Amino acid sequence: MNEAAFSHDEREYTLSDVSVVMGTYNEEAAIGTVLEDVATVTDGAAEVVCVDGSNDRTPEIARAEGARVIEQEPQGYGVAVREAVLAASRPVVITADCDDTYPMEQVPDFLALVNEGYDVVSGDRLYYGADAMPAFNRLGNHAFALFASALVGERVHDTTTGMRAYRRSLIHEIDWTENTGLSAELLLRPLLREYTVRELPIEYDERRGETKLDPIEGGAAIAKSILTVSLEERLRNAGVDVRLG
Numbered sequence: 001m002n003e004a005a006f007s008h009d010e011r012e013y014t015l016s017d018v019s020v021v022m023g024t025y026n027e028e029a030a031i032g033t034v035l036e037d038v039a040t041v042t043d044g045a046a047e048v049v050c051v052d053g054s055n056d057r058t059p060e061i062a063r064a065e066g067a068r069v070i071e072q073e074p075q076g077y078g079v080a081v082r083e084a085v086l087a088a089s090r091p092v093v094i095t096a097d098c099d100d101t102y103p104m105e106q107v108p109d110f111l112a113l114v115n116e117g118y119d120v121v122s123g124d125r126l127y128y129g130a131d132a133m134p135a136f137n138r139l140g141n142h143a144f145a146l147f148a149s150a151l152v153g154e155r156v157h158d159t160t161t162g163m164r165a166y167r168r169s170l171i172h173e174i175d176w177t178e179n180t181g182l183s184a185e186l187l188l189r190p191l192l193r194e195y196t197v198r199e200l201p202i203e204y205d206e207r208r209g210e211t212k213l214d215p216i217e218g219g220a221a222i223a224k225s226i227l228t229v230s231l232e233e234r235l236r237n238a239g240v241d242v243r244l245g
């Protein structure tokens with residue numbers, strides 16, 4: 001990983017400088033807990049943005065918990081999460097899934113690393129073993145990380161995690177093209193553009209409600225995204241600006 005430059009001469013960010021953003025699609029079983037956890041850990045100071053495609057009670061619950069809800073026809077993970085990161089109004093943007101798998105209590109740890117100078121802080125679910133993850137997904141995620149490591153030329157451990165912190169300026173400096181593979185893209189393009197990136201081990205819990213991702217179809221799309229964005233960025237670094245996807 002690139003070392004943080006520690007040269008950002010911005011002020012120290014606090015929890016009121018954080019936007020927690022997520023795509024939400026029929027997550028009524030989880031959203032109450034997730035947003036309560038965010039409110040507790042941030043003392044209600046963070047902005048919460050949900051880009052929602054649900055036809056259940058998810059958006060009502062989100063609004064009742066104080067979230068800003070942006071309605072969007074369901075078009076996949078990346079379409080929703082791109083909209084969500086772009087809609088964030090605070091200088092530090094933290095993504096999560098709305099399925100109660102990610103540790104909201106670690107939001108301050110992500111923020112602390114941004115304050116240390118990192119542009120991207122990526123939650124590494126595999127570090128602690130991710131026992132709650134279906135075995136097929138866990139194997140796939142290890143394989144994606146090895147594949148991506150080979151393509152970017154440095155070791156990354158979890159390329160498809162849903163929980164990361166980003167300096168908001170970075171989000172607006174890069175064009176995002178991927179849908180199911182957006183999570184990998186949000187890690188790999190910054191890495192290959194010499195932004196400062198580091199992984200942070202996180203716990204990963206069992207999901208509430210049903211997954212929205214088909215592991216086979218989704219896995220193939222993610223592998224293609226990893227290849228495409230890595231090659232595009234390497235060509236860009238060589239002075240060739242092309243879209244391969």
Ligand SMILES: Nc1nc2c(ncn2[C@@H]2O[C@H](COP(=O)(O)OP(=O)(O)O)[C@@H](O)[C@H]2O)c(=O)[nH]1
Pocket residue numbers: 022023024025026027051052053054072073074075076077080096097098099162210211212213
């Ligand atoms: N708005 C919206 N959210 C989505 C869509 N697809 C997935 N999501 C949300 O994106 C997050 C990740 O999806 P999830 O099912 O947890 O994927 P998994 O972690 O791979 O099982 C969850 O919060 C979903 O509700 C979509 O088409 N539209």
Ligand SMILES: [Mg+2]
Pocket residue numbers: 097098099101162207
């Ligand atoms: Mg999930």
